[in-house]
Amino acid sequence: MRTTPACPALAGMTLLLAALHASAQATDADAATIDPMGPAAVWVGSDVGSGKPSSLRLSAGDGADITLAFGEPYNCRVLARRSLRDDGDITLSFLQANGGRHCNALVAEAGLLQVREGNAELLLPAGVRVALSAAGQYPAPPANGQWAWAASNLRLNLRARDPGDAGSELVYGSPRNCRLALRYEGRNAQGAWFSPLPGNGGQACDRLLGHGLVVTPEGEQLRLRIEPAIDTCQPACVLQPVR
Structure with a gap:
C-alpha cells in the first residue's frame, strides 16, 4: 500500500496558525505583566502644581494602551502605550492627544509610572510628579x-x-x-x-x-x-x- 505525503501547503498553513496562536498567547501574557494592578486598572490622583487640584485619571484596558484624562484647566486626553521595564516600573509612550496645548505637548514624549503596593506615582515630562491611588482608595470628598x-x-x-x-x-x-x-x-x-x-x-x-x-x-x-x-x-x- 502506497502512502501519499501530506500536502505541503496544508502543513505550512498548520505551522503558521500554530505560530500565530503562540504569538497571541505571548502578547496576552506580556500585556498582563505590563500592568501590575490588573488588565482593567484605573489610577486616580490630583496634580497640585498650580496651587489647586487638577484631576488625573489613568485608565488601562486590554493590551498595552492606557488613557490619561486631565481635568481643569487642561480638559484633554492622551493615549499612551505602556511597556514594562526591567526594574518593574512602567514606561508610558504618549502617542496622540485629543487637542489642547497641555496634551499636545506630551505627544512623542514619555512618562514613568511607578507602582508600589497599591499606590503609584506618575512622572511626567518637565519633572511633574503626581501621586496616584487605585480607584476607590483615594480619600473621598468630605461633603457628599x-x-x-x-x-x-x-x-x-x-x-x-x-x-x-x-x-x-x-x-x-x-x-x-x-x-x-x-x-x-x-x-x-x-x-x-x-x-x-x-x-x-x-x-x-x-x-x-x-x-x-x-x-x-x-x-x-x-x-x-x-x-x-x-x-x-x-x-x-x-x-x-x-x-
Missing part, C-alpha cells in the same frame, strides 16, 4: 450629599468618589433655571475642588465655567467659595443640608 442655599435658590448635589468623577451637579432653581455637571478635581488645605462642565445654558450657570467651586464642611453646614472670585458667594455662601 445634597446642600441648598436658600438666598439664591441654589442646590449642590455632591456624589463624587475619585478625582475625575463627574457625577455631581449644581442646580439653580427659578428664575435662573439652569444646571451644570461638576467634576471632582481633588482636595487641598482649602477644601474639595469641583470644576463646572458645560450644562444646559443659562447665564447664571455659564458664568461659572472656568472657575473652581471650593467646598468645606463647617459643622453641619457647607461653605462654598468660587475661585477665581466673582460676585457670587463672596467671601463664601453657607449651604444647609437637604434632609
Whole structure:
C-alpha cells in the first residue's frame, strides 16, 4: 500500500496558525505583566502644581494602551502605550492627544509610572510628579450629599468618589433655571475642588465655567467659595443640608 505525503501547503498553513496562536498567547501574557494592578486598572490622583487640584485619571484596558484624562484647566486626553521595564516600573509612550496645548505637548514624549503596593506615582515630562491611588482608595470628598442655599435658590448635589468623577451637579432653581455637571478635581488645605462642565445654558450657570467651586464642611453646614472670585458667594455662601 502506497502512502501519499501530506500536502505541503496544508502543513505550512498548520505551522503558521500554530505560530500565530503562540504569538497571541505571548502578547496576552506580556500585556498582563505590563500592568501590575490588573488588565482593567484605573489610577486616580490630583496634580497640585498650580496651587489647586487638577484631576488625573489613568485608565488601562486590554493590551498595552492606557488613557490619561486631565481635568481643569487642561480638559484633554492622551493615549499612551505602556511597556514594562526591567526594574518593574512602567514606561508610558504618549502617542496622540485629543487637542489642547497641555496634551499636545506630551505627544512623542514619555512618562514613568511607578507602582508600589497599591499606590503609584506618575512622572511626567518637565519633572511633574503626581501621586496616584487605585480607584476607590483615594480619600473621598468630605461633603457628599445634597446642600441648598436658600438666598439664591441654589442646590449642590455632591456624589463624587475619585478625582475625575463627574457625577455631581449644581442646580439653580427659578428664575435662573439652569444646571451644570461638576467634576471632582481633588482636595487641598482649602477644601474639595469641583470644576463646572458645560450644562444646559443659562447665564447664571455659564458664568461659572472656568472657575473652581471650593467646598468645606463647617459643622453641619457647607461653605462654598468660587475661585477665581466673582460676585457670587463672596467671601463664601453657607449651604444647609437637604434632609
